[in-house]
Amino acid sequence: MSDLAFSAIVNGRKISRTAKPSQRLLDFIRDDLNLTGNKEGCGAGECGTCSVFVDGVLMKSCLLPVAKVQGARIDTIESLAKTGELSVLQKAFHKAGASQCGYCIPGMVMAATAALRINPFADREEIKERLGGNICRCTGYQKIFDAVELARDVQNGHLPVTMLDGIDAEQGDYIGKNVSRIDAPSKVSGRLKYAGDMLMPDMLHVHVLRSPHAHAKILSIDTSAAEAMEGVEGVITCADVPGEDGFGVFVHDQPVMARDKVRYVGEAVAAVAAEDPVLARQAAAAIKVVYEPLPALFNAEDALKPGAPVIHDYAPDNVTKHIPIRVGDVEKGFAESDLVIEEHYDTQAIEHAYLEPEAGLAYVDHDGVVVVISPSQNITHHRHMLAKIIAKPIAKVRFIMSPVGGGFGGKEDMIYQGMLALLAMKTGRPVRLVFTREESIASTAKRHPSKTTLRMGFMRDGRIRAVAFKMISDGGAYGLSTEGVMRKAAILGAGPYVIPNLQMDTIGVYTNNTPSGAFRSFGALQTQFATETHLDIACERLGLDPFEIRRINMMRDGATTHTKQKLKSVSIGRVLDAAEKASGWEKGVSGQRYGRGDLGGEGLRPAVALGARFAADTKQEAAE
Amino acid sequence: MARKRGRGMAACWYGIARTATVDRAAAWAEIDDGGSAKIVTGVTEIGEGILTVLAQIAAHEMGLKPEDVVIGDNDTARAPEAAHAGATRQTYMIGNVVALASREARAKLVQVMATMWDVDPVTIRTENGFVFAENTNHKISMGKAVEHCKQRGVVPVGSATFGTDTTGLDGADGSGRPWQAYVFGCQVAEVEVDTVTGEVQVLGVWAAHDVGRAVNPKGVEGQIEGGIVQALGQALMEDYQLQDGHTTTPGFAKYILPTSLDVPQINSIIVEDPDPIGPLGVKGIGEPAMVPTIPAIMNAIYDAVGVRITSLPATPEKVLMAIRAKDREHAQAAE
Numbered sequence: 017m018s019d020l021a022f023s024a025i026v027n028g029r030k031i032s033r034t035a036k037p038s039q040r041l042l043d044f045i046r047d048d049l050n051l052t053g054n055k056e057g058c059g060a061g062e063c064g065t066c067s068v069f070v071d072g073v074l075m076k077s078c079l080l081p082v083a084k085v086q087g088a089r090i091d092t093i094e095s096l097a098k099t100g101e102l103s104v105l106q107k108a109f110h111k112a113g114a115s116q117c118g119y120c121i122p123g124m125v126m127a128a129t130a131a132l133r134i135n136p137f138a139d140r141e142e143i144k145e146r147l148g149g150n151i152c153r154c155t156g157y158q159k160i161f162d163a164v165e166l167a168r169d170v171q172n173g174h175l176p177v178t179m180l181d182g183i184d185a186e187q188g189d190y191i192g193k194n195v196s197r198i199d200a201p202s203k204v205s206g207r208l209k210y211a212g213d214m215l216m217p218d219m220l221h222v223h224v225l226r227s228p229h230a231h232a233k234i235l236s237i238d239t240s241a242a243e244a245m246e247g248v249e250g251v252i253t254c255a256d257v258p259g260e261d262g263f264g265v266f267v268h269d270q271p272v273m274a275r276d277k278v279r280y281v282g283e284a285v286a287a288v289a290a291e292d293p294v295l296a297r298q299a300a301a302a303i304k305v306v307y308e309p310l311p312a313l314f315n316a317e318d319a320l321k322p323g324a325p326v327i328h329d330y331a332p333d334n335v336t337k338h339i340p341i342r343v344g345d346v347e348k349g350f351a352e353s354d355l356v357i358e359e360h361y362d363t364q365a366i367e368h369a370y371l372e373p374e375a376g377l378a379y380v381d382h383d384g385v386v387v388v389i390s391p392s393q394n395i396t397h398h399r400h401m402l403a404k405i406i407a408k409p410i411a412k413v414r415f416i417m418s419p420v421g422g423g424f425g426g427k428e429d430m431i432y433q434g435m436l437a438l439l440a441m442k443t444g445r446p447v448r449l450v451f452t453r454e455e456s457i458a459s460t461a462k463r464h465p466s467k468t469t470l471r472m473g474f475m476r477d478g479r480i481r482a483v484a485f486k487m488i489s490d491g492g493a494y495g496l497s498t499e500g501v502m503r504k505a506a507i508l509g510a511g512p513y514v515i516p517n518l519q520m521d522t523i524g525v526y527t528n529n530t531p532s533g534a535f536r537s538f539g540a541l542q543t544q545f546a547t548e549t550h551l552d553i554a555c556e557r558l559g560l561d562p563f564e565i566r567r568i569n570m571m572r573d574g575a576t577t578h579t580k581q582k583l584k585s586v587s588i589g590r591v592l593d594a595a596e597k598a599s600g601w602e603k604g605v606s607g608q609r610y611g612r613g614d615l616g617g618e619g620l621r622p623a624v625a626l627g628a629r630f631a632a633d634t635k636q637e638a639a640e
Numbered sequence: 641m642a643r644k645r646g647r648g649m650a651a652c653w654y655g656i657a658r659t660a661t662v663d664r665a666a667a668w669a670e671i672d673d674g675g676s677a678k679i680v681t682g683v684t685e686i687g688e689g690i691l692t693v694l695a696q697i698a699a700h701e702m703g704l705k706p707e708d709v710v711i712g713d714n715d716t717a718r719a720p721e722a723a724h725a726g727a728t729r730q731t732y733m734i735g736n737v738v739a740l741a742s743r744e745a746r747a748k749l750v751q752v753m754a755t756m757w758d759v760d761p762v763t764i765r766t767e768n769g770f771v772f773a774e775n776t777n778h779k780i781s782m783g784k785a786v787e788h789c790k791q792r793g794v795v796p797v798g799s800a801t802f803g804t805d806t807t808g809l810d811g812a813d814g815s816g817r818p819w820q821a822y823v824f825g826c827q828v829a830e831v832e833v834d835t836v837t838g839e840v841q842v843l844g845v846w847a848a849h850d851v852g853r854a855v856n857p858k859g860v861e862g863q864i865e866g867g868i869v870q871a872l873g874q875a876l877m878e879d880y881q882l883q884d885g886h887t888t889t890p891g892f893a894k895y896i897l898p899t900s901l902d903v904p905q906i907n908s909i910i911v912e913d914p915d916p917i918g919p920l921g922v923k924g925i926g927e928p929a930m931v932p933t934i935p936a937i938m939n940a941i942y943d944a945v946g947v948r949i950t951s952l953p954a955t956p957e958k959v960l961m962a963i964r965a966k967d968r969e970h971a972q973a974a975e
Contacts, residue, residue: 062892113858116866117687147900151892154687156865157900159858188703188767190696191920194858195706197692199685230885281885312885341814362951365880366873367889369897385717393686394724399716417714417725420686424870425726427686454890462880503809504659507818512653520814528885534726536870537927540654541934548650548935549950552942562649562939566826570651580815587850587913588651588824594848594909595649595826602647607942615645615830620844621905623643623832 022082026051027095037083041075042066044082045092052213053093053122053206055421057151057371058453064150065123065371068092074130076149093122093206096129105129105167106204107180110196112163116154118203119371119421124150125204128164136172140165141622153369153422211390211418212375216446219377220249220289222439223296224432224449225303226459227278227285230528231312231325234277234305237286242299247291250443251299252435259407263430265397265534266499267336269328272405272434277310279327280493280528282458284432289439289447316467316490316525327493327526334526336491337499339506341520341578349482349517353473357553361470361546365490366463368535372421373456378436379446385412386437391420393428405434406441413437425534429461429496461496461533464489464524466505466542470550473517478560478568482517483510487543491524492531498524501532501539507579509543511551512588513569518578556607563596563603642836645843648939649828654928655819656852656915657729657804664803665733666720669698669741671749671789671796675769675782677704679741680712682722683734688926689859690730694738696855697920701742703766704782720799728924731855732821736918737802743919744798752789752796753778802918821915821923825849827868829904829936833944838960840876842902842937848909852923860925861908867929868906873898875934876953 023032026049033048045051045068054077057063061079068077069091096103102110105128115121124147131138131146138146143164144157152160169175182196202208239251254261254275261275262268273284286303290296313319313327319334326332350356376390386406392398395415403413420427432449439447451459466489473482487505491498502522510518522539524532555562570588577583595601600617657663667681679698685691695709712719722734746766753771754761763774772779780788789796809816828846833839847864854860877896881888889895914921938949947962 058892060891060893113689113862116689116862117685144900149899151897151899153870153897154866155862156867156869156906157903158865158906159862161900182707184705184768188700190700190706191853191855192857193696195692195696195856197689197859198695198706198709199691281887314882314885339809339814340812341809342812359950364874364878364952365882366878367880367895369878369892369895391686393726395714395716396682396721396723411717414715414717416716417682417684420684420725423686423725428724428726453892457880457890457895458887463874500659503818504655506814507659507809508653508655512651512822512824529882530880530885530887536867537654537930538727540652540927541871541874541931544650544652544931545934545938545952548652548932549938549948552648552650552935552939553948566651578814579809579818580813581817583822584916585913586822586824587911588653588826590911590913591824591826591848591850592651594911595828595846598848598907598909599647599649599828599830599844599846601649601828606648606939607946615647616843619846619905619907620830621903623841623843 020083022086024085024087025089027091027098035082037081039082040078041080041082041085042077045077051092051094052209055119055122063371064127065120067123067126074127093126097205102201102205104170108163108167109204110200111180112159112166113197114155114159114163115197115200115203117420117422118208119210120150120152121203122206124152124160131164132168136168138168153371208419210372210421211377212450214377216377216379219446219448220291220443221293221296222436222447222449223288223300224284224435225286225300227274227281227283229278229307229309230281231310232278232307233310234274235308236306238304239286241302242288245299247295248288248299249445250289250439251286252438252442253286256438256442257405260404263401263434264495265428265497267495270494280530282530284435287435287439289443312528314527314529316488316527319525319527327528331526336495336524336526337502338521338523339502341506341518343515343578344517346482346484346517346519350473353481354476355474355557356471357550357557358471359550359553361468363466363542363545365465366535367457368424368426370422370424370426373451373453374432374460375450376433376436377446377448378440380440380444385414386441387414387416388433388437389416389418390433391418391427392433393423398430398433401430402434402437406437424536426461428534431460461531463535464491464501464532464542468546470546472550474554474558478558478565480513480515480569483515484519485509487522489524490527490529490532492527492529494531496531496533498532505539505543508540509547510578511544511547512571514571514575515578552606555605559605561603562606563592563601566592643832643834644944645830645832646940646944647828647830648936648943649826650932650935650939651826652928652931653822653824654728654931656732656821656823656924657819658727660808660816660818662804662806663729663733664801665722665737666801667737667741668720669745669798671702671745671786673786675704675786676708676710677702678710678712679738680719681734681738682714682719683725683730684714686725688730688863689856693731693735693855693859697735697738698742701739702746704769708769728926731922732918732924733802735855735922736920737800739919740800740802741798744800745796748794749785749789749796752792752794753785756788820917823850823923823928825928825932827932827936829940831937831940831944833941833959835945835963838956838963840941840954840959842872842904844905846907848911849925849928850911850913851925852915853912853921854910855922857910860910863925864908864929865906868933869898869903871930871933874952875937879953
């Protein structure tokens, strides 16, 4: 296709450029105009962070080829605070605490601006409907709705403009005060630069070649065709690693790029640095890898069977980590119990889905220091590992943490920073890698799926007498945080209850699935889901209110935990009281009142079907 | 009636900072020219609001306004180690260490002013950008006080380190001291289950969490709200699926996330049981916020329609199948 003489009015200025007709509007504004306020979150029109106005209409710029918007008036997030002063809506986002990581916020602000332009009197339910095309992974949306309502009321004169101001604390006491977030103005305006927004002079673009096999021996890698391509400045494989090749949060079992074999689909095998991203992708495709597929393991139970294929030589039983906790005599405890309940619980793998896909830059500075800039959640540990991998002293390795567009544990793993460092060293030029959403989902850690068998013995009065808890968890192809997740799962899984006899086992297992790793609530979520559901079952059997059974069993000040630690102060009683009171809990036995029609008091949103919220606005408009 | 309501509850506990290992963090502080402040520590925002929390703590300790505090970038070559952004450790580890470093910087400035005014240092107060001595007419701006310090050859700086008294776990019985601070939480969920489609709407969640001491209550609410909605995603819709190691949920069109239309009204109740060990009494909220949500929702579904979902997520298909199975059982029992 021949190039297009493209012109448009962008943020009020006429611009003319040569563009490929198929170039996405998002890339045009970000790469050609360097307007990086609007982000790419998914590239598929699902997340909304790329939302801009085209002739005043809210559109997802990742779905629009520039040829479709020839001559149009395009407004990006940068258009809203052009004079430097934030719009009312942006100020309201700041005041309401509506931004957290900030990556979705430029798109969210655009969508909210559109909502209030379409209906300046939109109520909360209509606001929700109009923001339905924009995903936020951090805030739970509530503060975003608050912000849009605040902006609406200020714009309509129902609230004074001073409602948007910050606070001054009396006598300088700033602890316990709702100080507005200091980073919010940069986020609501799109000014904050995440790693994928950063440029360096003479920068090369990186593309990673990934494994199509779950488990296969690598017989050969031929990079010669890729290296011969004009504009390809560096190609690396595991052969380029000068030091000890291994990373991981607990056990360093993962090479920077696959060595001898691949262990999951999406594992990095080689990487290319080239003058532009398209060329880098083409060069990666020109690398020839010969694989010999190996029998693969796709669930943890199979991996534990005797004679199962071995994924890591150091762990011939495929066990990454087993954490036991023992208190008292659990069999004796069950024998003494009046009621024993056994149940199985399964939890699934979950994607972190931070809106910012992984991205990073690396360069070698004037002193020979290898510098990596990325949204890493653990630069301290990363620099220790990278120093060993590239065989340099720690002082010659520097990690800079760029703003993190959502992490939730998923950015604790040094999954790509090693490749960036090696390519910067090999080419002598700055390099940048930006993951696609698909690459991020396929290659990075997930929440550990789990299978739990839980047996609890109770006395007739509700006291827990014995607990046997066994969780088997699929850790996937590499160790990452599995050991820590198993540990936290074991320590916390039985809950904050007095349990005289406890047998707890959490077992993380290697398979050929996408690796599992750190994820907010880190094993405690899976295990406490089982325990807290189990207690509800027990309530029904024992004729107890669910708050009551927890009060009967809860640890109190001075309690000894399952790991035999003395606790000075235990606040479980206070939080039970607070939740019971705030919710207006109706005392009763679990499971003996379903189908009741006594609910629906304060503190709820209305129950609605999709689209029903718009009905409200026709009424509203008629009223105005 | 096709739609039935129910309520469920669940409790949780959680440990603060790194698990079963010694955690530590360091910070440098300086009261700077013009009465602003610099805080340098190895930490960056991952969205939770830690930069604002640290600015509040430094402002509180030094007697400045939060907007006068500049926080240096997280850079292993330019900032002291504060380790990782995770484990519900930032307010606890880094908040406490910034308080300690700020106190040291302030003490240097206070000493200079006490000598100059010939008053007891304990009578000197620093608030909102001013320095004054109680029961005297001495009152100057923080900027002026810094000038006085520098004329006397003193740069008001401080540094501090904060570590935990923790141990690993015994390999045989798991005994040990994994954390020095624990938090507790409890949530109630109200749901509406459509018995024709199996769809579950979570309409309200009441969440009571002990956070030690809330530095920024709105930030704490933000963590609770975000955590609950992430947990709601795992409870009802999210599911990363693989077929022979290849994902069948490769993008957001297939991997379904909660949107603004799915979220309940969240009612947060902040409970403060201060940590007796750290200088601020703070603990944390990031991770515990999402622990009780899933069982509270599942228990609420049971309360509404009498089916126990023990395998996540509780998709409409799964809930509907469970309802039908229960109805069949009832029908058989009736025969």
